[in-house]
Structure formats: C-alpha cells, structure tokens
Amino acid sequence: MKAHPLEVLRRRTSEKWRTHPDDVLPMFVAEMDFPLAPAIQAVLHEAVENGDTGYVDPHDRAAATAFSQFSADTWGWEPDPARTASTTDVSVVIVESVRRLTRPGDGVVITPPVYPPFFDLVPEAGARAVQVPLVEGPDGPRLDLDGIFRALAAGARGVLLCNPHNPLGLVHSREDLTELSRIVDRHAGFVVSDEIHAPLTHHGVEFTPYLTVSPQARAHGIAAESASKAFNLAGLKCALFVAESETMAEVVRDLPEEVVFRTGLFGARATEAGFARSRDWLHDLVGTVQRNVSLLEEQLREKLPAVRFAPPRASYLAWLDLSALEWGDDPAQVALRQARVALASGPMFGRQGVGFARMNLACAPETVVEAVDRLAAAHRNRR
Structure with missing residues (x-):
C-alpha cells in the first residue's frame, strides 16, 4: 500500500499536519498517511x-x-x-x-x-x-x-x-x-x-x-x-x-x-x-505496517544500535527506548528540536515511559528511513 506524497499530506488540516512546521516529520499522533479505503471513499x-x-x-x-x-x-x-x-x-x-x-x-x-x-x-x-x-x-x-x-x-x-x-x-x-x-x-x-x-x-x-x-x-x-x-x-x-x-x-x-x-x-x-x-484493504495495510516495522528494525540496527525496540504485534505504533542516547526523561523533545522529527512523548504514557518515545509507522517507508537518519544525525551532533 502506498502512502500519499508529502506534498499531498501537507494539505490536510488534521492535528498531525497542522501542529508542526513543514520541516518536521510528524510521526506522533495515531493518524495514517494512506488513502482511505475505496469503499469508504x-x-x-x-x-x-x-x-x-x-x-x-x-x-x-x-x-x-x-x-x-x-x-x-x-x-x-x-x-x-x-x-x-x-x-x-x-x-x-x-x-x-x-x-x-x-x-x-x-x-x-x-x-x-x-x-x-x-x-x-x-x-x-x-x-x-x-x-x-x-x-x-x-x-x-x-x-x-x-x-x-x-x-x-x-x-x-x-x-x-x-x-x-x-x-x-x-x-x-x-x-x-x-x-x-x-x-x-x-x-x-x-x-x-x-x-x-x-x-x-x-x-x-x-x-x-x-x-x-x-x-x-x-x-x-x-x-x-x-x-x-x-x-x-x-x-x-x-x-x-x-x-x-x-x-x-x-x-x-x-x-x-x-x-x-x-x-x-x-x-x-x-x-x-x-x-x-474493506477487508482486503485492511489486510494490505497490515502487511505494509509489518514491512515498516522490519524496516525500522534494520535502520535502527544499522544507524542507532543503542535504541532498543520490541516490535509491536498489533497497531502501527513503535515504542522506542531511547534512554541509552542520554536525551533526558522526554527524548521526544530532543527529537523534535534537533532532528525535526515529532514523536509522541514517552512520559505522557506514565512514569514508565521516561526515556521512551512512540513512533507512528503508518507512513511511506521513505519516511521511516528519513526519520532514523535525522535521529542518528542528531545523536552524532550531540556527542
């Protein structure tokens, strides 16, 4: 399943696309970047x-x-x-x-x-x-x-x-x-x-x-x-x-x-x-998400091996342990400020989320790669 191009997505008026400037990759709130199922349209x-x-x-x-x-x-x-x-x-x-x-x-x-x-x-x-x-x-x-x-x-x-x-x-x-x-x-x-x-x-x-x-x-x-x-x-x-x-x-x-x-x-x-x-559409969507999960695993292993990540077994959301990067209690703030990647704040999920952030993978694979590239560059620049 292919996501809408970024130039199309940025015409949306939902929270995901209106909260941050256009130089930010929005991967925080649980909205998807894919076209609606044809039957729903x-x-x-x-x-x-x-x-x-x-x-x-x-x-x-x-x-x-x-x-x-x-x-x-x-x-x-x-x-x-x-x-x-x-x-x-x-x-x-x-x-x-x-x-x-x-x-x-x-x-x-x-x-x-x-x-x-x-x-x-x-x-x-x-x-x-x-x-x-x-x-x-x-x-x-x-x-x-x-x-x-x-x-x-x-x-x-x-x-x-x-x-x-x-x-x-x-x-x-x-x-x-x-x-x-x-x-x-x-x-x-x-x-x-x-x-x-x-x-x-x-x-x-x-x-x-x-x-x-x-x-x-x-x-x-x-x-x-x-x-x-x-x-x-x-x-x-x-x-x-x-x-x-x-x-x-x-x-x-x-x-x-x-x-x-x-x-x-x-x-x-x-x-x-x-x-x-729309069950066939949903089946394709889940397969796309699973491929993005595997892609995120590969990208983190190659570029940010200190980040720990247990692949989800449901949903398109990834729970990332960024504590080894030493980005503080709420690493999503550093990700936004220095990498221009918007993640969901880990501590919002409870004190057990200190050092964590949540990433939305319902997007194009290129977005996953770009997000990890940006996070890895921010980590290098802070060292």
Whole structure:
C-alpha cells in the first residue's frame, strides 16, 4: 500500500499536519498517511452528493452488524448487534461505561505505560485511576495479574484494559485474559476493554477479544470497539459499546439518548463500509505496517544500535527506548528540536515511559528511513 506524497499530506488540516512546521516529520499522533479505503471513499462521496449530513438514526444497526460479522470472521466472536450502542469515540465509551459501573471516588485499575487519556478519562467519569504497571515476563511485558488482584482486594472497583496494549502493540494472551477475568469476578468487579487497535493485529498473531475468554468475562465486561484506527476515521466519530451479558446489555440500553446521538453520521456509514467491504484493504495495510516495522528494525540496527525496540504485534505504533542516547526523561523533545522529527512523548504514557518515545509507522517507508537518519544525525551532533 502506498502512502500519499508529502506534498499531498501537507494539505490536510488534521492535528498531525497542522501542529508542526513543514520541516518536521510528524510521526506522533495515531493518524495514517494512506488513502482511505475505496469503499469508504464511495459512501462518503455518496453522502455528500445526497446532502446526507444530518443526525444519525439511533436505531440503525448497520455499523454494529458489520462489526459483528467482521469479528465473527476474524476472531470467531459474533456479538449480538442488539446488545450494542454507538457513540462518538472510544473515549466516550470508556467514560460513560465507567461512570455507570462505579460510584464517585471508586478506584479503576489502569496499566501503564498506557494510552495517555486513560489517566484523565477515569477521573472524568468520577472515579480514581489506580496504576498497576505492566511487568516483565519471560516473553516480554505482560499484565501484572498479582498487582491487579491486590488493587481489587484493596478496594478498586474494576479494570480499564487496553487490548491490544498501546503504546507497546502488546497482544495479551488468552491465558492472561482468562486469569484476569477470574480475578475480577472474585472481587465482583468489571472490565472495560478498549479494543480499538484489534483490527490492526499483525498477520500470524492471534488476538483474543476480552468478552470471549470466559463466562465471567462475558458477565462483567463491556468492550469498546471502533473502526477509527484501522481505517483512519478518527475525525468522523463512531465507536461501539459491546456487551455480552444481559446485565451489561442493560447498562448499554440505559445510556442517555444523547450519548448515541453524538455518533457522527459519516462515522457510522464509514464504519459499516470499513468492516463490511474493506477487508482486503485492511489486510494490505497490515502487511505494509509489518514491512515498516522490519524496516525500522534494520535502520535502527544499522544507524542507532543503542535504541532498543520490541516490535509491536498489533497497531502501527513503535515504542522506542531511547534512554541509552542520554536525551533526558522526554527524548521526544530532543527529537523534535534537533532532528525535526515529532514523536509522541514517552512520559505522557506514565512514569514508565521516561526515556521512551512512540513512533507512528503508518507512513511511506521513505519516511521511516528519513526519520532514523535525522535521529542518528542528531545523536552524532550531540556527542
């Protein structure tokens, strides 16, 4: 899959292309540089031609049905569209779910380094974020299940899960998720599972939806699903609450009508077109990302061997350990100032991100090469 040329990309008005001057390579926020899938382009063109720019129909299940069939074909899980609801984005799914599953001041476990808004979304819902960082296991980072047990035993009410885990591109094992479900059930808790990066799971890697791992998970879980990362639709605004049990389905059904009305009509139509008619495009995209991951590994090995990097198993995001370069707690600041490469700040993901930065690989391979060249030159100039 070919990315748009830089001169085309710089005509975009999104955050990625308006935050920095034109001499900066923007590789921070999670937006892609590729053209939209043809089926998505077609439904958006049709909507504009028809003036179809009004309110979303809250009873329309097309997006939920398309996701359900995609999930069934991809992961063997076919959630019931009648137990779903749509809203603006995954952040709203998280806030509105946590708001209804906690009392003011209740603790909710998050697992840093993790998607920075998690630190704010939990208190926005009236709860309190309880940090239980990932731990290093024999096969790399994993959930600290003992730590989560202790947090719940001490009074935390539930877990906000990132599955797959941003920024590491970590795909949690079925075994760990099953054990998590047992721990949460033992403490009569809940799990809200942010699965926005799941459609970007790499070829040959098995993703496990949280609501499939056990009867307990189905009873106490709500999944946050969206096409926005996989198909580059963040600005169109559509995400899904997905429940399996009747208890959690009631939570979804009891949402205020305005929560559903905040869904973007373009987002709902694009979501349906993505999941139902853009699977070949998505398959090609994931292959392109995997090639960029391999390219980044080669470039770092050749030009910046001190940088440590565990290849992601999902998403187009790379979590780089730059601490050996001695660029301080937030090396993204040095990368921007001296290399003119915009990376996501590691410490924003929690104190475990000190010395780290996140790089977006949903771009042309030439951009990956240019970024490493610039970073390597900055390192040489600082020595």
